[in-house]
Amino acid sequence: MSVLVAFVAAVLVGCGTWLLLQRRLSRIIIGVGLLGHAGNMLLMVSGGRRGTAPLIGTGDPAGFSDPLPQALALTAIVITFGITLFLLALGFRSWQLTNDDVVEDDVEDRFIARQQRVDRDIADEILAEAAQAAEEDRR
Amino acid sequence: MLLFILLTHLAIGVAILGSGDRLGRRAFAVAALAPALTVGWAITQASGVIGSSSGGSGMSDGVPVSFSWMWVEQLGLQLDLRLDGFGLVMVSLVSGIGLMVCIYAMGYFSYPKPGTARLAGLMTLFAGAMLGVVLSDHLLALFVFWELTSITSYLLIGNDDRNPRARAAALQAILITGAGGLVMLVGLIIIGQSAGTYLISELLLNPPTDGVIAAGVICVLVGAFTKSAQAPFGSWLPGAMVAPTPISAYLHSATMVKAGVYLVARLAPILATTGQWRVLVLSVGAVTMVIGGLRAMRQYDLKLLLAYGTISQLGFLMLMFGTGEYKIAQAAVVLILAHGAFKAALFMVVGIVDHEVGTRDIRELHGFGSSWRPTVVVGILAAASMAGLPPLLGFVGKEKALDTYITYGDFTGSGVVLGVIVVGSMLTFAYSARFVLGLLGHFGVADKPNRSAEAHAPSAMFLGPAAVLTVLTVLLGLAPRLVDPLVAAATTALDPTASPSTVKLWAGFNAALGLSVLVIGVGLLLVWKRAPVARLQRRFSDAISWIPSAERGFLVALRSVTDGSKRLTAVVQSGSLPIYLLIIISVVAIAPLIPALSAWSDLPPLVDVPLHVPLAALVIAASLGASIVKRRISAALMLGAVGYAMAGFFIVQGAPDLALTQLVIETLATVLFVLVLRFLPTRWADRSPAVARPIRLTVSVAAAVSVFVLALVAAGSRDSVSEANISVEMIARSAPEAKGNNIVNVILVDFRGLDTLGEITVLVVSGVGAVALARAGRRRLMLGSDAADEVADYEWSEHEPVPSAAPVAGEMDQ
Numbered sequence: 001m002s003v004l005v006a007f008v009a010a011v012l013v014g015c016g017t018w019l020l021l022q023r024r025l026s027r028i029i030i031g032v033g034l035l036g037h038a039g040n041m042l043l044m045v046s047g048g049r050r051g052t053a054p055l056i057g058t059g060d061p062a063g064f065s066d067p068l069p070q071a072l073a074l075t076a077i078v079i080t081f082g083i084t085l086f087l088l089a090l091g092f093r094s095w096q097l098t099n100d101d102v103v104e105d106d107v108e109d110r111f112i113a114r115q116q117r118v119d120r121d122i123a124d125e126i127l128a129e130a131a132q133a134a135e136e137d138r139r
Numbered sequence: 140m141l142l143f144i145l146l147t148h149l150a151i152g153v154a155i156l157g158s159g160d161r162l163g164r165r166a167f168a169v170a171a172l173a174p175a176l177t178v179g180w181a182i183t184q185a186s187g188v189i190g191s192s193s194g195g196s197g198m199s200d201g202v203p204v205s206f207s208w209m210w211v212e213q214l215g216l217q218l219d220l221r222l223d224g225f226g227l228v229m230v231s232l233v234s235g236i237g238l239m240v241c242i243y244a245m246g247y248f249s250y251p252k253p254g255t256a257r258l259a260g261l262m263t264l265f266a267g268a269m270l271g272v273v274l275s276d277h278l279l280a281l282f283v284f285w286e287l288t289s290i291t292s293y294l295l296i297g298n299d300d301r302n303p304r305a306r307a308a309a310l311q312a313i314l315i316t317g318a319g320g321l322v323m324l325v326g327l328i329i330i331g332q333s334a335g336t337y338l339i340s341e342l343l344l345n346p347p348t349d350g351v352i353a354a355g356v357i358c359v360l361v362g363a364f365t366k367s368a369q370a371p372f373g374s375w376l377p378g379a380m381v382a383p384t385p386i387s388a389y390l391h392s393a394t395m396v397k398a399g400v401y402l403v404a405r406l407a408p409i410l411a412t413t414g415q416w417r418v419l420v421l422s423v424g425a426v427t428m429v430i431g432g433l434r435a436m437r438q439y440d441l442k443l444l445l446a447y448g449t450i451s452q453l454g455f456l457m458l459m460f461g462t463g464e465y466k467i468a469q470a471a472v473v474l475i476l477a478h479g480a481f482k483a484a485l486f487m488v489v490g491i492v493d494h495e496v497g498t499r500d501i502r503e504l505h506g507f508g509s510s511w512r513p514t515v516v517v518g519i520l521a522a523a524s525m526a527g528l529p530p531l532l533g534f535v536g537k538e539k540a541l542d543t544y545i546t547y548g549d550f551t552g553s554g555v556v557l558g559v560i561v562v563g564s565m566l567t568f569a570y571s572a573r574f575v576l577g578l579l580g581h582f583g584v585a586d587k588p589n590r591s592a593e594a595h596a597p598s599a600m601f602l603g604p605a606a607v608l609t610v611l612t613v614l615l616g617l618a619p620r621l622v623d624p625l626v627a628a629a630t631t632a633l634d635p636t637a638s639p640s641t642v643k644l645w646a647g648f649n650a651a652l653g654l655s656v657l658v659i660g661v662g663l664l665l666v667w668k669r670a671p672v673a674r675l676q677r678r679f680s681d682a683i684s685w686i687p688s689a690e691r692g693f694l695v696a697l698r699s700v701t702d703g704s705k706r707l708t709a710v711v712q713s714g715s716l717p718i719y720l721l722i723i724i725s726v727v728a729i730a731p732l733i734p735a736l737s738a739w740s741d742l743p744p745l746v747d748v749p750l751h752v753p754l755a756a757l758v759i760a761a762s763l764g765a766s767i768v769k770r771r772i773s774a775a776l777m778l779g780a781v782g783y784a785m786a787g788f789f790i791v792q793g794a795p796d797l798a799l800t801q802l803v804i805e806t807l808a809t810v811l812f813v814l815v816l817r818f819l820p821t822r823w824a825d826r827s828p829a830v831a832r833p834i835r836l837t838v839s840v841a842a843a844v845s846v847f848v849l850a851l852v853a854a855g856s857r858d859s860v861s862e863a864n865i866s867v868e869m870i871a872r873s874a875p876e877a878k879g880n881n882i883v884n885v886i887l888v889d890f891r892g893l894d895t896l897g898e899i900t901v902l903v904v905s906g907v908g909a910v911a912l913a914r915a916g917r918r919r920l921m922l923g924s925d926a927a928d929e930v931a932d933y934e935w936s937e938h939e940p941v942p943s944a945a946p947v948a949g950e951m952d953q
Contacts, residue, residue: 002747005788006850008755012781014843015762017724021717021835024823026771026816033778033808034762037785038846044792046853050747051793054870056880061870064882065793068866071886074800075898081804082905088815089909095818109714 005045012038025094025101029087036080040073141206141220141274144180148173148267155260163251164244166259171241173263177234177270181227188227189628201628203340205276219338221276224628228472229273229401231625232479236393237266239604243487244385246601247494258298258386265291269394273401278327278337281402282320285366288395289316295390296382308378315375315693316365323362323402329355330410339405343635346409353414359406360419367399367453370427371689377446384490387442392449392482397475400453404460404468408634411463417550420461425559427454432566436665437676441489441499441577445482448525448570452478455563458556459540465637466547467540469630473642474536476615476622477524480608481533484521485574487605488514492578494601496594501573505589506580510596517602517609518578524612526571527564527658531616534655535644537564542651561654568662573669619644717831724838728845735845735852743854750791757784769822775812779805796883 012034019031051065052058094101151173155166162169190201203223210216222230241259248255268291271284290313297309331337333355334347363369368376379391390396403420410416431451438444456478459471491514493499507515524533544557576582580591615622619642630639646652665672687695713719746752758781765777782805789798869890870882879885887895 002743002751003745003851004751004755005747006743006847006854008758009850010843010847011759012762013846014839015766017842018766018835018839020724021720021838023717023827026819027774027823029812030765030774030778034765034781037758037762037781040785040797041788042846042850042853044789044794044797046850050791053793053795054882056870056874056882064870066864066866067869067882067886070794070797070883071891073794074797074883074887075894077797077800077804078898079901081808082902084808085811085909086905086912088811089912092815092818093912093915095815101819103716105716106714109712 002045005041009038009041009045012041023102025087025091025103028103029084029091032087033080033084036076036083039080040076043069043073043076140180141204141222142208142218144177145220145267145271145274147176148263148270152260152262152264152267155256155263158256160251160253160256162256162259164248164255166256167241167244167248170259170263171238174234174237174241174266177230178238181222181230181234184222185227185625188222188224189624201631203632215337216279217277218280219276220271220274221340222274224625224630224632225404225472226273226632228476228625228629229397230270232397232476233266233269233273233394236479236483236608237262237389239483239487239608240385240389240393243388243490243601243604244383246598247383247385247490249494254298254300258295258383261291261295261298262386262389265295265390265395269398272398276338276340278331278339281339282324282327285323285362285398286317286320288390288398289313289320289366292316292379292390292395295386296379298382298386302381305381308375308381311693311697312375312379314697315372319362319365319372322358326355326358326360326362329358339409342406342409346413348413352410356410356414356416357419359402360416360423363399363402364423365399366402367396367457368427368450369399369423369454369457370430371692373427373431373450374688374690374693376450377443380440380442380446384442384486384493387446388483388486388490392445392486393479396449396453397456397479400456400460400475403457404471404633407460407463407468408465409463411461417461417463417552420457421552421556424454424457424461425556425563427451428458428559428563429454429566432563432570433676435570436566436573437673437680438570438573439500439502439577439582441492441501441574442486444570444574444577445485445489448567448574449482451563451567451570452482452525455540455560455567458560462548462550462553463634464543464547464550465630465634465639466543468633469626469637469639469642470536470539470543472626472629472633473532473539473619473622476626477532477536477612480612480615481521481524481531484517484605484608484612485525487602487608488518488521488578491597491601491605492591495597496590498590500587501577501582502584503587503589504577504580504591505583507578507591507594508596511594513606514597514602515578517605519575520609520613521605522571522574524609524616525574526568526662527655529616530613530644532612532619532622533616535616535619535642538646538651538655539642541654542646542649545650545654561658564658565661565665568658569665569669569672572662572666576666616644717835721834721838724842728838728842731849732845735849738852742851748791751788754784754787754791757781757787771816771819771821771823772813775809775816778812779809782808794883796881 016031016033016035016038019027019034022028022031049066051063054064054067054070091101151169155162155169158166184204188201188203201224203221203226205219205221207220208218210218241262244259244262248258265288268284268287272281272288275281275284293309293313296312297305299305327337329351330342330347333349333351334342334345336342336345365372376391376396380387382391407416407420428451431447431449431454435444435447435451438447452474456471456475459467459474462468489499492504496504498504520531524531527534527537540560541557544553544560548554548557573582583589583591623642626642627639630637711722761777761780761784765774765781768774768777782801786798786801786805789795789801869886873879873882873885877885877889879889
């Protein structure tokens, strides 16, 4: 582990986040890829010592690199690939439907957010009731 | 048997609800079975619970009936039911009046509407829950039943679900009592935890003295005040009067609203001298008693008059039970019985008037014919008991209350409270008289229709329950010794140290009698001068109208909550993916920084291996490039470059398997990228608003910094625990146990085989999804252009009515 490697991981995260926050699905996919690399790199370098390949019979086991983070990172690489594959299929579908890959705002959510008070609130109901009662009381 | 009683209520209630509207008003006959059974059982238990000795001869030797069932032993949760003297008083109220109300409801709902049977079912469920409240010895079980009464009350008030007033009133009731219940739960837990027991019977023997109890006391009292409609939480009770009269008579005068009083009565002997108990209970009770009385005096609706009267009486009961003095509590036990009897009877009379005349407005009542005489007499007697006139049970209770307060009220402020009780009793007299005068037609307004003259008198069965209760009021007033053993047992149950005195109708010439005479005298004056009094009251209420009332406060709070939640939803649910991600990433970036910075240690070496430098340069350049370029293919290729550089890192690290996998996967991914991206436009234009760029940049940099710090802090954290390093064990066991020389392989397929299975599953799922998405498009393309247009039309015109194709075809055939 060194400052340099930590810095590389940080740059990968920064670029990945930047791309993830974009509106284009293709950029988001690339961002996911970069974040995946960053994760693997952190896993590797924070996981354990560097050394020779952990293959029994090739040398002294004491000099082996840590095998467990490698196994985890291997899993992570494959899963990142699976996600990329699925997102690419989504991008393909998006192109089929809209000829583009922009991630639009959710129309339903926008509608809810901008919805004015369509229905009378129950509080209004009671308030009107109370006002009417007070009016009757005055008479 | 205790549990059986509760389960019977549940079974009967569910059965009635399950039968829908088929039973009609006969549902109340079925519902009456539950309280009838309870009353019968209570009578068989009474002699044992009350014991042989009566009041005046000292301690009662009654033995409570109890039942205990361990529910969750590990959590100490058990169902403890206990029927003692005070429980018996409450059971006689809940089930005795419940039985009367069920019979009365058969007359009231002579023309059942849809939903009438539901009322019977819910009422039975409520009765079961209410019995649970008064029979629970465990505070948490009491809380559960308490909330059940709130829920059933909500359903009963809002049973007429097409009526917006009913819905609003039901909501108001459950919001106030529910919120109070939650506060109470906190208080109960504080008390239970600091006392080490949740059993009321054990608390009574070992009163907790811990300092935090004071906070628990306040919380519990808030719950009791909301339930018993005390100021300033009483606004829901008048609203609840939209419920049918049998429901109001049962829940909102005789039983449920007494739950708060019940809890105060139970806890007062334990907690009265703790914290602010007395100050709180007595001041709230005093304010409630006076305000409720004043408001009752201004009502034209007989039912609302009774509702405000109930609030006032509940305040009175609080003033009595809240002292924690058993002598005063004994008077309160008499009062709680008297109130149950006369208030239920009064509500029934109002219900009869409403049912037969069609109005409850005293301005539209012009006096009844002679056939109504029994009803009017019942109403007058019950109201007289409310006013505290001899020789009725209400008088016995009030007389004893005044007497005990004068004799035993030796705590701070007891004189003031006594004054409040006297004033409140005068007001009670005044509104009782208003009720009677209204019933007799003295408030009838000439230009309002006279609907009372030709109204049919109620049938005997309709009036019967109210008459029975009134007979009881008279009988027990004339012969209080009949109720004396029960009252004595109840007092002893509340406070084991009590030695209750005898309840008498005539206690000789004493100060209390003088006060009673004063109350009646001033009360008569208030009635005689009622017109000027009403003017004065109106002027007074106009003068203080600038003070926001509790109702208004509740409504404003309710509205600001709904408005606020709408605004909050609009902010947090904007529908924009970048904004959602922005919030998530900001949290993820900032949250770990705080513990990370506190664990800061020495910096690791600047550069580990020289070969890292060129690889790092490649990764940084390619990833920055991927973020900046405006061509899709270029960005994808740069991502590939990062991947290959990563493979280099893996080789340097000593991980050839990883490097190999990375190379294969990266190649495959790049091919896929090119396959998809060739469809999309080569470049993109940035359409985001200008403000988005700096925000995105800031968050990205923040995330990067956070990861940088985290990586440095976590550097080599695994090496520092090398003794327990699982990898050492894995290296050692790889060959002998798993017969594999490639340790990473062994870990993947053997030591962590399930992990790999999960990974394969993810791949399969995403592969199936990707294929489905790709093929979905292919099918569209094969449909031909017409069909595709049609599908597109359908998708775009969702909100417009699409004429059905079938009738058109039919017309063409013709």
